[in-house]
Amino acid sequence: MSYRTALAHVLTGAVASGGEPARMQGRFPRSGVTALGRAGLLGLTVSPELGGGGRGLAEAADVVARVARVCPAAATVLRSHYAAVAVVEACGGAWVRAEIAAGRHLCSLALEEDGPETAARRTGEVVTLQGRKRHVVAAGEADSYLWSSGPAGVGAGAGPDGRSLWLVPAHAPDLYVPARAAGPGPSGSATSTVCADPVRVPASALLGEDGGGECLVRDIVLPWLNELAAVTDQTDQEPVLVAS
Structure with missing residues (x-):
């Protein structure tokens, strides 16, 4: 089955049924995201x-554009997910x-600081991250976040x-979403602040x-975000990421 055929099935079902509650009630389109995952689109x-x-940016943009016509919240979630997955695919482990x-597994981007830059400190094989990220899509709904920080001093390239x-x-313990206010993304996208207070990761x-x-960020995240943003209506949305 082609990805477009799989997408057509979920668009007329779970994605469409979640579009109205997302727009009118601010409800995260969980059923639609789950259906997209089961159809192989995550x-x-x-x-x-x-x-x-095994598809690339062009196909991801096609999916985001088609989903945006039915459920803007789900399209925004996919946009952040695909941009994060591009880095995970380049650098991440086989299990995830x-x-x-x-x-x-749903990924999201946590790259824009809400205050001082996230500090990273390594002790043995554990790294402690402390900071706050704003404009995080699927905050409290994603399974992992692509999180930026200052260097932890774990390699020769660190400066x-x-x-x-x-x-x-x-x-992760002590990773939390404060009481969620209306974020800059479309209703239902669960765009909010995420806090690491602090969080320990391997x-x-x-x-x-x-x-x-x-x-x-420059070579992978931004090109993916820009291309995916270009196929959706950005009129009422602020950027998910502010490059530093």
């Missing part, structure tokens, strides 16, 4: 060797990539002006090189 861009669709491919990226599991959660995250 794993659209993951390698076929891990069970994914296989979970994404199977439709069981005082660098930026590091981590895949932070949503179930050093293996690092994506790419310590201090090398700025290159990943």
Whole structure:
């Protein structure tokens, strides 16, 4: 079955049925996102060797554009997910990539600081992250966040002006979403602040090189976000990411 055929099935079902509650009541389109996962569309861009669709940015943009016509909230969730997965696919481990491919794992971006830059400190094989991120799509709904910080000093490439990226599991202790106010995204996208107060992750959660995250944001995240934003109506939305 082609990805477009799979998408057509879920668009007229779970995605469409969740569009109205998202718009009118601000309800996260969980059933639609789950259906997209089961149809293989959350794993659209993951390698076929891990069970994914093996598709690229053009196909992801096609999916986002089609979903946006039915449920803008779900399209916004997909946009953040696909941009995060592009980094995970380039730098992440096989297990999480296989979970994404199977439709069981939703990613989101947590890159825009709400206050001072997130601090990272390594002790042995554990890294402590402390900071707040704003404009996080699917806050409290995603399974992991692509989280940026200052370097933790875990590699030769780390420097005082660098930026590091981590895949932070949503179930990590002391990671929380404050009482959610209306965010900048479309109603139902669960766009809010996420706080790490602090959060401890294994050093293996690092994506790419310590201090090398700025290159990943510039070369992967921003091109994906820009392309996916171009196919959806951005009139009433603020950017998900502010590049530093």
